[in-house]
Amino acid sequence: MSYIFNILSNVNRNGGYVNSSKYEIIKPSIRYIEEHLEDPDIDTEFLSRLSGISIPYFRKLFCEIYKMPVAKYIESVRIGKARELLKNDYGSVGEVAECVGYRNIYHFSKAFKKVTGVSPTEFSRG
Known part of the structure; x- marks a missing residue:
């Protein structure tokens, strides 16, 4: 890919x-x-x-x-990987956030929702 x-x-x-x-x-x-x-x-x-x-x-x-700026690219790659991990039941939202480079679950959730339109929890529920 x-x-x-x-x-x-x-x-x-x-x-x-x-x-x-x-x-x-x-x-x-x-x-x-x-x-x-x-x-x-x-x-x-x-x-x-x-x-x-x-x-x-x-x-x-x-x-x-x-x-796009570098930071936006990094964010889009991170969120793309997070979507993949959540879809495949990798672990909790916090574990996924850490795995894709977010220190703070709140910032991860906010970025995820900004990019996808749904929260990581909603996304993982399918």
Whole structure:
């Protein structure tokens, strides 16, 4: 699924493709996000260093490729994973929140509802 998402995410608003060399620059950061969702301290500064570029350039490239700020992307990936975990009865809402990088269940529930339209508890009930 990550492969398909990466292809689709490279399509820009005009129907063309973002220069693949630009994507290659931030690819280590994307991989880190996907592999370390449980890390609540993922931030733009760390990701830009991981990609070997300045913070402003990282933000610019990221928005150009993904059409959203870094924090929003991280949130959407976390909530996507949380949906998967809740759907598969991984554990309690608190356990899922921790697994996807939220230290506070209230913030997780608020973010989840903002993205999905329902609370994590409602979602897990089906």
